[in-house]
Amino acid sequence: MATASDVQFIRARSDKREYRRIVLPNALQAMLISDAEIDKAAAVMGVSVGAFNDPDGINGLAHFLEHMLFYASEKYPEEDSYSKYITEHGGSTNASTSSERTNYYFDVNVDNLRGALDRFAQFFVKPLMSAEAVSREINAVDSEHKKNLLSDGSRLNQLQKHLSSKDHPYHKFTTGSLETLDTGPKEKGLDIRGELLRFYCENYSANLMQLTVYGKESLDSLQSLVESLFSDVRNTDKRWFKCPGNPCPEQYLQILVKTIPIMEGDYLRIVWPTTPGILHYKKAPHRYLSHLIGHEGEGSIFYILKQLGWAMSLMAWEGSDSKEYSFFSISIRLTDEGHNHMKDIVGIVFNYIDLLNDSGIHKWIFDEMAAISEIEFNYQDKFQPLNYALFINAMMPLFPPDEWLVGESLPSKFDPILIQKTLDELSPEKVRIFWESKKFEGVTDLAEPWYGTSYSVQKITSDAIKQWMENAPDADLHLPEPNIFIPTDFTLHGPKEEVKFPKIIRTSPFSTLWHKPDKKFLVPKAHVVVDFHCPLANYSPEAEVLTSLFVALLRDYLNDYAYNAQIASLSYGIYSTTTGFQVAVMGYNDKMRLLIDAIMMQIAHFEVKPNRFAVFRETYSKDFENFKFSKPCSQATYYLNLMLNDQSWPLSENLEALSSLNADDLSNFVPNLLSRTFLECFMAGNIEAKEAELIVTGIEEILLKAPNSVFKPLLPSQYLTMRVVMLESGLKCLYRTKGLNPKDENSAIVQYIQIHQEEALLNVQLQLFSLMARQPAFHQLRSVEQLGYITSLSSREDAGIRGLQVIIQSTVKDPDNLDARIDAFFASFESKINELDDEEYKRNVKALIDLKLEKFKNLWEESVYYWGEIISGTLNFDRFESEVEVLRKLKKQDFINFFNQYIKVDAPKRKTFSVKVFASNHSAEYEKSSEEHDPSQTYRVEDLFSFRRSRPLYGSLRSSPVSNCSYN
Ligand SMILES: [Zn+2]
Numbered sequence: 032m033a034t035a036s037d038v039q040f041i042r043a044r045s046d047k048r049e050y051r052r053i054v055l056p057n058a059l060q061a062m063l064i065s066d067a068e069i070d071k072a073a074a075v076m077g078v079s080v081g082a083f084n085d086p087d088g089i090n091g092l093a094h095f096l097e098h099m100l101f102y103a104s105e106k107y108p109e110e111d112s113y114s115k116y117i118t119e120h121g122g123s124t125n126a127s128t129s130s131e132r133t134n135y136y137f138d139v140n141v142d143n144l145r146g147a148l149d150r151f152a153q154f155f156v157k158p159l160m161s162a163e164a165v166s167r168e169i170n171a172v173d174s175e176h177k178k179n180l181l182s183d184g185s186r187l188n189q190l191q192k193h194l195s196s197k198d199h200p201y202h203k204f205t206t207g208s209l210e211t212l213d214t215g216p217k218e219k220g221l222d223i224r225g226e227l228l229r230f231y232c233e234n235y236s237a238n239l240m241q242l243t244v245y246g247k248e249s250l251d252s253l254q255s256l257v258e259s260l261f262s263d264v265r266n267t268d269k270r271w272f273k274c275p276g277n278p279c280p281e282q283y284l285q286i287l288v289k290t291i292p293i294m295e296g297d298y299l300r301i302v303w304p305t306t307p308g309i310l311h312y313k314k315a316p317h318r319y320l321s322h323l324i325g326h327e328g329e330g331s332i333f334y335i336l337k338q339l340g341w342a343m344s345l346m347a348w349e350g351s352d353s354k355e356y357s358f359f360s361i362s363i364r365l366t367d368e369g370h371n372h373m374k375d376i377v378g379i380v381f382n383y384i385d386l387l388n389d390s391g392i393h394k395w396i397f398d399e400m401a402a403i404s405e406i407e408f409n410y411q412d413k414f415q416p417l418n419y420a421l422f423i424n425a426m427m428p429l430f431p432p433d434e435w436l437v438g439e440s441l442p443s444k445f446d447p448i449l450i451q452k453t454l455d456e457l458s459p460e461k462v463r464i465f466w467e468s469k470k471f472e473g474v475t476d477l478a479e480p481w482y483g484t485s486y487s488v489q490k491i492t493s494d495a496i497k498q499w500m501e502n503a504p505d506a507d508l509h510l511p512e513p514n515i516f517i518p519t520d521f522t523l524h525g526p527k528e529e530v531k532f533p534k535i536i537r538t539s540p541f542s543t544l545w546h547k548p549d550k551k552f553l554v555p556k557a558h559v560v561v562d563f564h565c566p567l568a569n570y571s572p573e574a575e576v577l578t579s580l581f582v583a584l585l586r587d588y589l590n591d592y593a594y595n596a597q598i599a600s601l602s603y604g605i606y607s608t609t610t611g612f613q614v615a616v617m618g619y620n621d622k623m624r625l626l627i628d629a630i631m632m633q634i635a636h637f638e639v640k641p642n643r644f645a646v647f648r649e650t651y652s653k654d655f656e657n658f659k660f661s662k663p664c665s666q667a668t669y670y671l672n673l674m675l676n677d678q679s680w681p682l683s684e685n686l687e688a689l690s691s692l693n694a695d696d697l698s699n700f701v702p703n704l705l706s707r708t709f710l711e712c713f714m715a716g717n718i719e720a721k722e723a724e725l726i727v728t729g730i731e732e733i734l735l736k737a738p739n740s741v742f743k744p745l746l747p748s749q750y751l752t753m754r755v756v757m758l759e760s761g762l763k764c765l766y767r768t769k770g771l772n773p774k775d776e777n778s779a780i781v782q783y784i785q786i787h788q789e790e791a792l793l794n795v796q797l798q799l800f801s802l803m804a805r806q807p808a809f810h811q812l813r814s815v816e817q818l819g820y821i822t823s824l825s826s827r828e829d830a831g832i833r834g835l836q837v838i839i840q841s842t843v844k845d846p847d848n849l850d851a852r853i854d855a856f857f858a859s860f861e862s863k864i865n866e867l868d869d870e871e872y873k874r875n876v877k878a879l880i881d882l883k884l885e886k887f888k889n890l891w892e893e894s895v896y897y898w899g900e901i902i903s904g905t906l907n908f909d910r911f912e913s914e915v916e917v918l919r920k921l922k923k924q925d926f927i928n929f930f931n932q933y934i935k936v937d938a939p940k941r942k943t944f945s946v947k948v949f950a951s952n953h954s955a956e957y958e959k960s961s962e963e964h965d966p967s968q969t970y971r972v973e974d975l976f977s978f979r980r981s982r983p984l985y986g987s988l989r990s991s992p993v994s995n996c997s998y999n
Pocket residue numbers: 094098172175
């Protein structure tokens with residue numbers, strides 16, 4: 032029997048779940064969460080063993096074990112039976128390894144928790160790691176590492192580790208590769224499987240494990256379930272790993288590191304080792320400091336750097352994945368001009384730190400922070416059970432049990448002395464500065480051993496920094512003003528009776544208003560979308576680029592004012608869309624109107640500031656250039672998108688257009704853009720109809736009554752829609768191209784099968800197939816054939832056109848070969864589908880029905896779904912119920928017929944398009960098959976745009992908004 036301790040958990044006011052902490056006789060701790068309302072159950076096992084436990088000379092062993100543990104167990108020896116069980120019951124599974132911890136987790140339909148948990152528990156009781164599976168899975172780890180080799184994030188992270196004490200585990204390389212897990216150990220005469228088993232036996236002890244189980248059953252039955260399944264986990268009373276403290280002795284402080292990234296874009300990262308904030312989580316000294324140092328309002332570092340044209344973004348935070356050491360970091364994306372002023376920027380940062388020292392530690396700032404945190408905690412939204420279980424599990428080893436639901440989220444004790452002490456740590460004597468730029472090509476003299484990152488190191492004295500502070504331009508740095516966006520009115524305005532679906536409550540020549548008041552989630556929050564339809568937004572590459580710049584500048588101008596709203600959990604976004612641009616606001620409704628009006632004022636009175644225009648043009652052109660360094664599988668998907676979507680422009684043409692545009696072009700463009708506009712508005716949540724109408728009237732007023740307003744309503748013929756290219760039945764199209772980065776060893780393929788346009792029966796058949804094939808495809812192509820770390824099969828949708836896609840990124844096989852392997856998978860799956868027994872068919876249908884009947888967890892999930900139906904023109908607000916009806920009636924034979932017609936290789940209606948991106952090490956294959964003749968029923972696309980033009984388009988599902996009114 033486990034001991035259940037009587038913990039009084041500190042919990043949110045709105046939280047109705049039940050919790051219990053138990054400790055099994057083997058010392059395994061478990062947190063049980065019971066909630067009758069959930070549709071998915073979830074479990075997380077956190078093991079306090081991680082990459083820092085890797086034995087010397089076998090880097091990546093902990094991570095490799097994480098990959099291997101889920102292969103099979105003595106009780107369930109069939110490889111993949113766990114993942115298969117989970118996906119067949121509507122769930123998902125994953126795992127991750129960090130420095131001191133490894134996480135294993137899954138979610139599953141709520142009725143199948145027992146079956147899933149039984150399979151899961153066996154990995155901690157008696158796992159099986161066959162020699163053959165071990166020798167295969169090493170390749171997946173290696174492929175993961177090869178993918179990371181080209182990621183600047185991974186490269187810089189390892190460089191920071193490299194520049195630290197060699198005796199500290201922080202210094203290690205932890206992913207693993209063929210070199211560290213295969214050839215290296217072999218040379219030393221080590222058997223890697225033996226090492227894996229030894230590592231498992233030595234480290235995986237029940238006293239180091241924390242389990243979180245979240246189900247609909249009562250706490251008592253969850254408890255007996257956990258007792259029966261986890262009591263056999265072995266306990267060796269292994270000691271908790273404790274690494275030494277600060278990994279950066281003096282020789283690694285006061286350094287300036289210049290390094291060359293792969294991508295365009297210069298960054299300056301100013302980093303200090305600091306006492307971990309977690310040790311003082313109620314006093315939150317680092318949060319106080321990062322709130323001010325990372326502030327973006329008037330008087331902040333970022334505000335000043337922006338005015339000087341030196342920075343694109345700035346972030347400040349504290350963190351690490353250890354309780355023993357931590358870092359406080361400031362990361363600044365520099366402009367080219369900013370690159371030339373590195374010393375001034377560092378000077379300004381230290382001048383601001385001086386200002387914090389001089390102006391004292393303020394209680395009102397702490398109180399504001401504490402007030403927002405408390406509101407956030409008490410009105411927190413429910414989210415996916417798995418994510419909640421992961422959150423709780425992460426708290427378990429760090430906090431006393433009664434605070435497991437809270438963690439660090441409620442700072443409550445103002446301690447100015449501690450804040451001051453923490454501020455003192457951010458000194459010139461302890462700083463490490465990492466400066467990334469391609470401009471350092473040719474001036475670095477060192478290479479980091481694992482990733483080959485080029486860098487150089489120089490010492491910087493505190494005198495030098497003092498000099499930089501004195502020389503920095505005079506700037507009006509000051510503390511922020513009090514935040515006017517903190518909500519104070521939490522009154523709920525729900526309707527008397529529940530309103531089931533959104534409906535149109537107001538129309539005008541300029542706008543339509545959809546309204547969906549909330550009576551389900553009962554939170555003082557709302558979601559508002561204003562979609563601007565502008566026919567001129569996307570008619571050419573120039574127009575698309577100008578619209579993006581307009582939107583970027585809007586956000587930029589608003590930032591000083593609206594940053595405070597974001598801090599107070601009132602978030603907003605302004606994005607360009609395929610038919611114009613969109614404003615979305617979500618969060619507490621109390622002060623929302625203030626923010627919406629400010630955004631609309633900015634649109635109505637838009638003016639181009641040439642210096643900001645120049646900065647954004649520079650950044651955009653770098654971002655476009657960076658596409659060459661994106662993952663080959665992203666490149667493949669990009670070509671597919673370009674081929675499918677009519678009226679979409681290639682990045683190369685956008686880049687060319689951008690190079691000749693100037694501020695005047697944008698000044699001339701914006702009035703044109705806005706001269707024909709229609710607003711489709713959607714408001715959901717804690718907003719009454721009357722209030723919603725007032726908001727829209729207010730928006731129209733601001734836009735139309737502005738002096739020299741250019742707004743005119745859209746003409747009926749101008750209403751824009753997205754249209755998609757229709758492929759030809761029975762034809763296999765392929766597009767072959769070389770990868771854009773010759774240094775990238777990864778090739779990629781996306782094989783796309785186009786099926787149909789939005790229709791209930793075909794929708795559910797496709798989804799059912801995708802559900803059944805997803806895990807077997809992953810198992811065959813990744814685990815068995817080891818083609819590459821990135822391998823997936825999923826369904827996709829483009830403006831109502833549905834299909835299936837298989838993506839593989841690989842260094843071991845060229846794309847033609849990958850294409851053939853995908854076909855071989857479909858061919859082998861054919862017999863499985865044809866011999867599908869009734870039981871298995873029913874199991875999968877039930878899993879899909881359960882997925883469809885899953886309730887929305889929070890207001891956002893619900894309103895994003897309704898808005899999606901509105902914007903796509905399908906207006907199918909009871910989609911889930913109606914598709915479940917279709918699914919219940921679906922006969923197995925009809926499903927098999929669907930497969931034979933649309934998906935099976937050589938099926939009469941199969942329409943495929945394969946995009947193949949060849950890495951340079953597959954260039955021989957590229958050349959060779961370029962010369963070969965294609966088999967019959969294959970069409971080789973040489974030019975994407977001639978092909979796109981030559982194909983018919985699917986009809987659009989969207990009607991014009993005027994006829995939408997008849998829906999009212
Ligand atoms: Zn991995």
